[in-house]
Amino acid sequence: MSETVLSVEHLSVAFFTERGVLPTVDDVSFTLQKSKTIGIVGESGCGKSMTVNGILQMVPAPGRVTGGSVKLGGEELVGMPEKKLAGKRGSEIALIFQEPMTSLNPLMTCGRQISETILAHKRISRAEADKRALHLIEQVGIPMPEKVFHSIPGELSGGMRQRIVIAMALCNNPAVLICDEPTTALDVTVQAQILRLINDIKRDFGSGVIFITHDMGVIRQMADDVMVMYAGQVVEYVHVDELFRNPLHPYTQGLIRCIPGMNDSDGELYIIEGSVPMRNALPKGCLFAPRCPYATERCRLERPGLLGTPAHRVRCFRNEDGKGVEKT
Amino acid sequence: MKQYLIKRVLLAAGILFAISIITFFVLNIIPGDPVALMLGDNADPQAIETVRHNLGMDKPLVQQYLEWITGFMTGNMGESYFQHKPVSSMLVTSFGYTARLAAVSYAVALALGLSIGIIAALNRGNAIDHTLMTLAVAGISAPSFWVAIVLQIFIGLRFKAIPISGLGKPAAYLLPCLSLGMRYAASIARITRTSMLEVMNQDFIRTARAKGLSRRRTVMVHMFRNALIPIITVVGTDLTTLFAGSMLTESVFNIPGMGALLVDNITKRDIPVVQGGVMVVAMLCVLIYLAVDLLYAAVDPNIRLGGDR
Numbered sequence: 001m002s003e004t005v006l007s008v009e010h011l012s013v014a015f016f017t018e019r020g021v022l023p024t025v026d027d028v029s030f031t032l033q034k035s036k037t038i039g040i041v042g043e044s045g046c047g048k049s050m051t052v053n054g055i056l057q058m059v060p061a062p063g064r065v066t067g068g069s070v071k072l073g074g075e076e077l078v079g080m081p082e083k084k085l086a087g088k089r090g091s092e093i094a095l096i097f098q099e100p101m102t103s104l105n106p107l108m109t110c111g112r113q114i115s116e117t118i119l120a121h122k123r124i125s126r127a128e129a130d131k132r133a134l135h136l137i138e139q140v141g142i143p144m145p146e147k148v149f150h151s152i153p154g155e156l157s158g159g160m161r162q163r164i165v166i167a168m169a170l171c172n173n174p175a176v177l178i179c180d181e182p183t184t185a186l187d188v189t190v191q192a193q194i195l196r197l198i199n200d201i202k203r204d205f206g207s208g209v210i211f212i213t214h215d216m217g218v219i220r221q222m223a224d225d226v227m228v229m230y231a232g233q234v235v236e237y238v239h240v241d242e243l244f245r246n247p248l249h250p251y252t253q254g255l256i257r258c259i260p261g262m263n264d265s266d267g268e269l270y271i272i273e274g275s276v277p278m279r280n281a282l283p284k285g286c287l288f289a290p291r292c293p294y295a296t297e298r299c300r301l302e303r304p305g306l307l308g309t310p311a312h313r314v315r316c317f318r319n320e321d322g323k324g325v326e327k328t
Numbered sequence: 329m330k331q332y333l334i335k336r337v338l339l340a341a342g343i344l345f346a347i348s349i350i351t352f353f354v355l356n357i358i359p360g361d362p363v364a365l366m367l368g369d370n371a372d373p374q375a376i377e378t379v380r381h382n383l384g385m386d387k388p389l390v391q392q393y394l395e396w397i398t399g400f401m402t403g404n405m406g407e408s409y410f411q412h413k414p415v416s417s418m419l420v421t422s423f424g425y426t427a428r429l430a431a432v433s434y435a436v437a438l439a440l441g442l443s444i445g446i447i448a449a450l451n452r453g454n455a456i457d458h459t460l461m462t463l464a465v466a467g468i469s470a471p472s473f474w475v476a477i478v479l480q481i482f483i484g485l486r487f488k489a490i491p492i493s494g495l496g497k498p499a500a501y502l503l504p505c506l507s508l509g510m511r512y513a514a515s516i517a518r519i520t521r522t523s524m525l526e527v528m529n530q531d532f533i534r535t536a537r538a539k540g541l542s543r544r545r546t547v548m549v550h551m552f553r554n555a556l557i558p559i560i561t562v563v564g565t566d567l568t569t570l571f572a573g574s575m576l577t578e579s580v581f582n583i584p585g586m587g588a589l590l591v592d593n594i595t596k597r598d599i600p601v602v603q604g605g606v607m608v609v610a611m612l613c614v615l616i617y618l619a620v621d622l623l624y625a626a627v628d629p630n631i632r633l634g635g636d637r
Contacts, residue, residue: 058537082543090540097538102531105550107628116549117539154630168539 005175005208006032006055006093011068013047013054013232015279022279024050024063026232030225032176032208039223039240040212041255045276047232048212049098052178055210056095057085073175091121094169096198098181100161104153110164111137111149118171136167140197159190163197170201177207183218195221216259220244228252231276231287234306237313248314250292286317294318336621340614347610348400352393355599362409362597383409396600400607406600408593415604418589423608425495426578426585430570433505437512438563444513445520446552452525460517467514473576476507480580493582504581508574512566519562523555530554556627564620568613 013025097103114133183191405415484492575587
């Protein structure tokens with residue numbers, strides 16, 4: 001029952017600018033099984049969304065995939081001709097965006113936007129596609145589907161629009177569903193509904209889900225495995241339960257301490273000092289060293305690889321022996 | 329929508345009424361007496377008085393206006409002082425030329441401008457884009473009468489089949505329509521490119537791509553339609569200037585259109601002709617702007633809904 005739908009190996013993305021080559025995604029590897037969710041967490045600018053663009057072969061210029069491999073159902077996407085890629089996108093691999101307010105065409109009815117996605121991949125009549133679109137609108141829990149079918153996005157609320165985006169992503173039963181911060185722009189009650197919907201989809205459609213967020217609370221609800229990213233690198237990769245029970249990377253520990261209510265001490269919100277380094281000014285050693293409370297001389301000079309056990313990988317010298325480091 | 333339409337039509341009527349008053353009174357108070365021009369410098373004052381009386385020019389201005397406007401509404405625009413022909417028939421002839429010239433030129437301009445703009449936008453920053461946009465700037469900067477003369481010299485005089493004056497044969501449209509159309513093509517190309525570039529960076533274009541739509545469909549259905557509003561605005565303004573007659577191009581190619589008619593009769597102080605001409609052009613402008621507003625609503629349902637965008 002563990003069927004691999006997507007395997008990403010050593011994926012790297014870089015931007016070629018006047019200021020030089022900026023590595024944006026550095027050597028990211030993971031495999032995604034059917035009906036499983038892999039969560040990607042990290043602050044803004046950690047390369048989460050660029051990883052997604054790299055998987056879809058949609059890195060905007062002047063960036064491009066510089067290495068690695070992305071296999072979707074055994075087929076290599078890196079270097080695949082654009083026409084063939086278009087056949088995969090929206091059918092075998094689908095994307096739900098962060099901004100439901102702007103990710104739909106403002107001039108086209110919601111129903112048409114869904115049915116054109118179906119028509120792009122299946123040879124069926126327009127009427128059939130419309131029928132299927134209507135059914136999908138109903139499936140994602142929209143009341144009065146007929147009315148919404150003929151509505152333009154401007155007539156709908158953010159939550160409704162996000163449901164339309166989800167219906168659009170689902171319309172060809174994708175093997176892989178990528179959710180790029182799907183609930184960030186929504187308010188909390190709507191957020192909970194959308195998250196439940198995504199989990200239902202995973203169960204009913206059997207898609208593998210890549211779930212990107214900067215919200216550790218959401219990750220805990222959604223993910224099976226979690227990949228913590230920092231400055232374009234994976235710094236920790238482990239099952240979600242283990243991640244919260246025994247986070248090994250200082251960055252992950254910091255992220256968990258940042259969750260309101262997870263605070264052990266005096267109720268004051270914890271913050272990780274500093275910010276993600278600019279890609280044109282990366283530290284020589286460990287990328288997190290400048291913000292790390294445990295950084296040593298070695299951390300500042302040498303860059304750690306992904307260490308630890310296969311079940312719990314971590315990019316930190318403190319874990320070189322493969323055993324957990326005691327929490328402080 | 330219905331309410332909006334009624335409001336627009338009433339507004340249009342008001343604007344036309346205002347224009348009729350302004351043109352009438354301005355034309356009647358500018359210096360230069362048509363009768364004196366008609367009879368020459370040494371005319372007998374008595375004779376001038378008689379002619380003025382015959383033409384109804386000795387009545388109070390307000391009465392003259394009322395007579396003219398009621399006539400206008402029933403289709404009687406009066407008679408030319410000099411040619412003694414009904415103004416309406418003169419306008420029909422001249423406007424026929426202008427309209428044919430405008431329609432063909434603008435069709436050329438749209439075909440060229442839209443495709444150049446789209447191609448340039450899709451090739452942003454590379455040699456194709458730079459070449460096309462340099463051409464567009466040249467097209468906007470070159471005065472169309474100059475382009476007209478250049479075309480006459482280099483094409484018209486070389487190929488005898490292509491006439492350099494009038495609009496008699498179909499081949500005669502080539503040069504005037506090219507010289508007029510190029511200028512408009514250039515401005516359409518520029519606005520199309522700018523507008524397309526703005527749309528290209530929007531999230532829903534990324535969505536279209538992530539949905540696996542073909543490039544053609546992404547460009548034509550998702551980008552172009554969203555880029556249309558500013559283009560429609562430009563098209564509307566262009567058409568109003570075109571229908572008012574392109575005086576210079578018309579005179580270079582010896583085409584007796586609206587521009588030529590108006591300029592001729594302004595210098596002659598043939599007031600009924602000028603008044604009629606101005607009113608017809610004004611009505612057309614108002615109609616075009618009304619059509620533009622309706623087109624906005626047709627393209628963008630958000631406007632129809634009265635929502636913000």
